[in-house]
Amino acid sequence: MPETIPAEGVKVGVSAGPNGRRRVSVCAGTACVFAGSMKIHDAFVAEIAEAGLQEQVEVTIIGCHGLCSQGPLAVVSDGDTYYPRLKLKDVKTVVEQHLAGGDVVEKLLYVDPATGERIACAHDIPFYKAQHRIALRDVGVINPESLDEYLARGGYEAARMALTTMTPEKIVEAVLESGLRGRGGAGFPTGMKWKFAAASPGETKYIICNGDEGDPGAFMDASIMDGDPHAVLEGMLIGSYAIGAHEGYIYVRAEYPLAVKRLRMAIKAAEERGLLGDDALGSGWSFHLKIKEGAGAFVCGEETALIASIEGKRGMPRTRPPFPAVSGLWGKPTNINNVETWANVPWIIAHGAAAYAAYGNDTCKGTKAFSLAGKIVNGGLVEVPMGSTLRHVIFDVGGGIKDGKKFKAVQLGGPSGGCVPASLLDTPVDYESLAATGAIVGSGGMVVADDSTCMVDLAKFFLQFTQNESCGKCVPCRLGTKRMLEILTRITEGKGEEGDIERLESMALNIKKTSLCGLGQTAPNPVLTTIRYFRDEYQAHIDDHRCPALSCEALITYAIDPDACTGCTLCAKKCPVDAATGEKKQPHVIDQALCIRCDACRAACKFDAVRVVSGPEEIAAAVRAQHA
Amino acid sequence: MPRREATPEQAAEAASPELDVDLSQVQALVEEIDPQGNLIALLQRAQAVFGYLPEPVVDEIARLSGIPSSRIYGIITFYAQFTTVPTGRHKVWVCHGTACHVAGATRITEAMEQELEVGDGETRADREFTLDSVACMGACSQAPVMRVDDETFGNLSADETRKVARKLLEQVLAERGGEADA
Numbered sequence: 001m002p003e004t005i006p007a008e009g010v011k012v013g014v015s016a017g018p019n020g021r022r023r024v025s026v027c028a029g030t031a032c033v034f035a036g037s038m039k040i041h042d043a044f045v046a047e048i049a050e051a052g053l054q055e056q057v058e059v060t061i062i063g064c065h066g067l068c069s070q071g072p073l074a075v076v077s078d079g080d081t082y083y084p085r086l087k088l089k090d091v092k093t094v095v096e097q098h099l100a101g102g103d104v105v106e107k108l109l110y111v112d113p114a115t116g117e118r119i120a121c122a123h124d125i126p127f128y129k130a131q132h133r134i135a136l137r138d139v140g141v142i143n144p145e146s147l148d149e150y151l152a153r154g155g156y157e158a159a160r161m162a163l164t165t166m167t168p169e170k171i172v173e174a175v176l177e178s179g180l181r182g183r184g185g186a187g188f189p190t191g192m193k194w195k196f197a198a199a200s201p202g203e204t205k206y207i208i209c210n211g212d213e214g215d216p217g218a219f220m221d222a223s224i225m226d227g228d229p230h231a232v233l234e235g236m237l238i239g240s241y242a243i244g245a246h247e248g249y250i251y252v253r254a255e256y257p258l259a260v261k262r263l264r265m266a267i268k269a270a271e272e273r274g275l276l277g278d279d280a281l282g283s284g285w286s287f288h289l290k291i292k293e294g295a296g297a298f299v300c301g302e303e304t305a306l307i308a309s310i311e312g313k314r315g316m317p318r319t320r321p322p323f324p325a326v327s328g329l330w331g332k333p334t335n336i337n338n339v340e341t342w343a344n345v346p347w348i349i350a351h352g353a354a355a356y357a358a359y360g361n362d363t364c365k366g367t368k369a370f371s372l373a374g375k376i377v378n379g380g381l382v383e384v385p386m387g388s389t390l391r392h393v394i395f396d397v398g399g400g401i402k403d404g405k406k407f408k409a410v411q412l413g414g415p416s417g418g419c420v421p422a423s424l425l426d427t428p429v430d431y432e433s434l435a436a437t438g439a440i441v442g443s444g445g446m447v448v449a450d451d452s453t454c455m456v457d458l459a460k461f462f463l464q465f466t467q468n469e470s471c472g473k474c475v476p477c478r479l480g481t482k483r484m485l486e487i488l489t490r491i492t493e494g495k496g497e498e499g500d501i502e503r504l505e506s507m508a509l510n511i512k513k514t515s516l517c518g519l520g521q522t523a524p525n526p527v528l529t530t531i532r533y534f535r536d537e538y539q540a541h542i543d544d545h546r547c548p549a550l551s552c553e554a555l556i557t558y559a560i561d562p563d564a565c566t567g568c569t570l571c572a573k574k575c576p577v578d579a580a581t582g583e584k585k586q587p588h589v590i591d592q593a594l595c596i597r598c599d600a601c602r603a604a605c606k607f608d609a610v611r612v613v614s615g616p617e618e619i620a621a622a623v624r625a626q627h628a
Numbered sequence: 629m630p631r632r633e634a635t636p637e638q639a640a641e642a643a644s645p646e647l648d649v650d651l652s653q654v655q656a657l658v659e660e661i662d663p664q665g666n667l668i669a670l671l672q673r674a675q676a677v678f679g680y681l682p683e684p685v686v687d688e689i690a691r692l693s694g695i696p697s698s699r700i701y702g703i704i705t706f707y708a709q710f711t712t713v714p715t716g717r718h719k720v721w722v723c724h725g726t727a728c729h730v731a732g733a734t735r736i737t738e739a740m741e742q743e744l745e746v747g748d749g750e751t752r753a754d755r756e757f758t759l760d761s762v763a764c765m766g767a768c769s770q771a772p773v774m775r776v777d778d779e780t781f782g783n784l785s786a787d788e789t790r791k792v793a794r795k796l797l798e799q800v801l802a803e804r805g806g807e808a809d810a
Contacts, residue, residue: 034767034782068769217726219766254709255762295668296708298763312667314706373727373768380769411726447726447768461729465763471706553734574787576742598735598786 022057022099023077024048027140029064029223030258031380037072043091044074051100063227064219065140067127068380070110075122082122084110113377113399130397132359133383134367135183135220135343139227140381144262147269150230156275158346162238163283166349171242172198175345177353179365184210184301184338185413185442186518187364187431193335196325197243200333205245208329208336209236210306211252211259214298215414216465218445220369221339223381225252225259228343229266233289235342237280238349240287243335247288251306254294263291298415298469302517303328303336305471316471317517338443340369361387364430368441374411374448375402384429391425394448405450409533413442415462415469416522418529419455438529440522454551455534456541460488462526466519477520480511484527493554496542501531546615553597556614559622560601562587564609571601571610589626653677654688663693667703671710680711716751716758718796720744721775725764731771735786737761740774743793756800 026032026041044059065073070084076094081104083094090108097105109118110125119125133139142149150156162171176191197205209232213221225232236248252260267289270276278286292310299305300315307329309315328334344366348356357365364386370393373379377399384393390410394400401407409419418439420427427433434441449458467481484507487500508524515521531538540546547555560571560580567585572578579595582588590601590610602610613622654674661670670689675681681704690697704710722728722737737748737759744757751758767773770782774789781792 030765031767031769031782034765034770034773034780036780068767071769214763216724216729216764217768218764219768222766254707255765293669293672294707295672295710297706309668312663312665312669312703314702316706371768373771374730379727414726445726447730449730453730458726458730461726576739576786576790596738598738599732600785600787603785603787 021055024057024059024074024094024099025062025065025077025143026059026074027063027065027071028061029068029071029140029227029381030219031064031068032071032073035071039088040072040074040086040091043088044095047092047095048099051095053095053099057099060143061145062141063139063144064223064381065122066131066136066381067125067378069376069378070380079104079120080122081120082110082125083108127378127380127382127397127399130392131383132367132385134347134356134359135224135231135340135369136228136381136383137347138231139223142228144227144229145265147230147266147273150228154350155230155346156234156270156281158349159234159237159275160281160283162349163241163281163285168198168242168244171238171349174349174353175242178348178356179353179360180341180344180348180356181364181431182338183340183344183368183444185416185440185444187441190337190341193325193337194239194242196323197245197333197335200325202333204247204332205243206329206332206334207236207239207243207245207248208306208310208334209248209250209342210301210303210336210338211250211256212294212298212301212306213253213256213339213443214301214469215416215443215445217371217373217411217447218414218443219371220381220444222253222256222259223371224339224343224369225250225256226262229259229262230270231343231346232263232339233266233270233276235345236289237276237287238345239335239337239342241285245335246286247290249290249292249310249329251292251294251300251310254296260291260293267291297471298465299471299517299519302519305517306336307334314471316473317519319516340444359385361428361430363432368429368444370429370444370446372398372446372448374446375405375450375453376400376448377402386430387428389426389428390420393429393446394425398448401448401450405452407448408451408453409449409455411439411447411449411458411526412445413440413522413525414445415466416440416518416525417442417445418525419449419458419533420529421533423533438525438532440525452549452551454492454547454549455530455537456488456492456547457549457551459527459530460485460492463488463523466523470519470523474514474516474520476511476514477516477523480507480515481520481523483507484511484524488527491538491541492547492552494541494545494552496538498542500542501535501538505531544615546618548614550612550614552614556597556612557592557619557622558590558595558597558599558601559611559613559619559626560588560590561609561611561622562625562628564607566607566609568606570604570606574600574604576600587626592623649678649682649684651684651688654685655692658689658692663689663695667695667700668707671700671704675710680714682712686712714751714755716746716755718757718777718800719775720757720759721762721765722748722759723765723767723771723773723775724761725766725768725771727768727771728764728773732786733761733772736772736774736784736789739786739789740793743790744797757796 073084172194180190181187297315300309302317305315305317324334367383369383411419463485467485470477472478508528565587571580579591580601724733746752746759772784774781
């Protein structure tokens with residue numbers, strides 16, 4: 001990486017609070033909240049008061065710190081000491097030993113799974129070291145509910161510079177030169193989009209932030225909106241001036257109440273300080289920002305559907321042209337960018353287009369945020385230079401596959417994307433290279449699958465999603481995805497027919513070619529890529545009535561291996577339908593007529609005696625063995 | 629995720645004239661939020677006030693705004709957030725995002741369906757529970773996850789899910805017992 005990149009904005013870290021006090025930052029990202037971080041936060045407040053340290057140490061919340069699989073986590077400002085997987089009882093220890101006593105609590109530190117060593121400082125953890133954070137520069141660093149903390153990190157300085165010293169043309173030029181492309185997935189050059197909207201004739205223009213992040217398994221935009229809301233506001237303020245729009249909207253997905261709350265607070269605070277509104281930053285430029293909450297429709301992520309939804313209509317896409325730059329919201333020229341795109345803008349203006357373009361490869365500049373999920377060690381939020389290989393992201397940053405299992409595929413781009421197999425792990429992550437594999441960068445969701453994930457079932461899962469979310473306007477999407485789903489369903493039920501794979505392929509191509517909007521045009525991608533790379537798995541379901549991943553419920557059987565069973569009765573206790581029975585210290589048996597394949601017995605068994613098998617012969621043998 | 633549709637009984641109940649809805653509140657809402665261009669926001673507020681969107685409320689919005697009720701229903705049925713039937717006192721959301729799916733979300737829903745005796749996307753007859761699936765809650769690293777009202781649960785197994793459900797049922801029974809005593 002070039003030397004010229006300033007260190008700040010690239011590293012993860014937690015500084016002392018604005019008033020110089022020591023600070024405990026508790027991650028309040030969604031995953032940490034699910035893991036109980038708010039209770040940890042309250043416990044810190046109580047214990048610190050108990051120890052009489054409330055004058056010296058403050059407790060704050062931060063947005064997603066990144067390494068979600070280590071949540072709930074807290075970072076102490078002294079040396080950015082990192083305490084992962086905190087339990088309530090640990091809080092007292094940290095307060096007494098570290099905050100009061102001044103000694104790092106060794107036994108609570110992060111353990112590097114690769115070396116077994118304990119690491120104290122957040123920056124030294126390989127997961128964080130391997131990243132370069134621009135869009136996520138303040139996420140997990142500042143308290144997202146505090147404007148002061150954003151300002152202390154140089155916030156709104158880029159907007160001040162842009163609005164008071166630069167012409168709109170210069171700003172558009174800078175964004176063009178930076179090479180920034182739409183981070184929502186389509187990858188259209190942002191500067192070009194701005195240029196069109198700026199050149200479009202008309203007094204009234206609008207800008208919109210697309211925060212309708214609907215891909216299941218993607219949470220980058222949510223993390224930016226609820227972790228660093230001012231970055232989005234500042235990017236939009238700069239954009240409004242460059243394009244000539246006095247009004248803007250942030251469209252937020254219905255399922256993100258926290259993002260809505262934080263954005264509202266941020267807008268209010270910025271207006272009160274004169275950073276937004278009439279005469280923003282004393283520059284004479286006026287820009288007003290409103291929030292629109294979605295109402296639960298995935299298709300509204302498509303720009304023309306999103307515009308219809310802001311107008312209070314059914315969110316149905318329309319044909320383009322005219323593009324929104326010519327005729328968008330209320331028929332006026334409109335520029336729509338995604339959350340992450342907007343969040344990059346202040347950094348580009350502050351550090352220069354060249355600094356941004358120094359990251360990435362020939363076709364794609366800058367960095368990209370990804371959410372890593374699925375069967376991966378370091379699940380969480382990451383940002384890496386464009387052009388990094390999938391292997392780098394999944395193994396170096398992501399730490400590889402959980403429980404020592406084998407990598408099978410990575411699903412990129414959610415329901416519009418595809419599955420990339422192990423043989424293509426050296427593919428660079430950029431728009432063109434990933435498109436060549438049949439997948440897409442998409443908004444940046446990466447879900448990793450291991451051997452226990454059935455590729456046919458995964459394709460069915462995504463198609464079920466798109467089928468459900470199809471707005472119904474055009475026939476190929478509405479009916480085509482339904483027919484494809486029926487075929488996939490019968491395959492996973494062992495009722496697949498000869499020629500089903502070919503039927504799926506031909507329907508997929510037709511739907512791609514003839515659908516009106518991006519939803520239909522990309523809906524078949526998960527099916528096409530899984531057929532392309534895992535055709536044998538489809539074949540096994542159809543020809544042998546066997547699910548190689550032992551996942552499709554209709555094709556698997558649970559049976560107890562009498563040689564391994566000790567008769568501990570645990571499975572019988574856990575079975576919700578009394579299918580597992582037996583005498584104490586005698587091998588147990590699963591009644592196939594009663595078993596609902598809920599996996600409770602296998603999960604409970606300490607002796608690995610519950611076998612899951614698939615395929616008619618294997619099933620017959622396992623059931624026979626039970627009664628032998 | 630599946631749009632919630634009314635069973636014939638629920639539809640009949642929602643349409644019944646005995647429905648206890650204070651329509652003067654609709655007037656206040658329409659004055660506060662301009663229905664022209666803000667219809668979605670208006671419906672969101674109305675649903676927050678009434679808990680769902682019963683026919684008399686929709687008719688009143690139509691009457692006051694001049695927007696045909698057919699158009700309003702066009703919007704209500706398009707967006708997953710809106711419901712024309714009452715929902716349960718406790719709401720259970722099981723996440724079915726990709727990460728939760730590969731981590732076994734189907735089994736979490738099955739466990740909930742069996743223990744709470746309510747189908748996915750449905751409300752129990754006694755209106756204690758509504759069980760729903762959501763596309764992704766963004767807590768992928770804790771998959772599979774579930775939310776019950778404001779409480780969140782991560783890294784669930786089917787077995788733990790059943791425990792949560794049984795505790796909920798106990799709680800509801802205890803509350804009812806309390807009411808009976810009083």
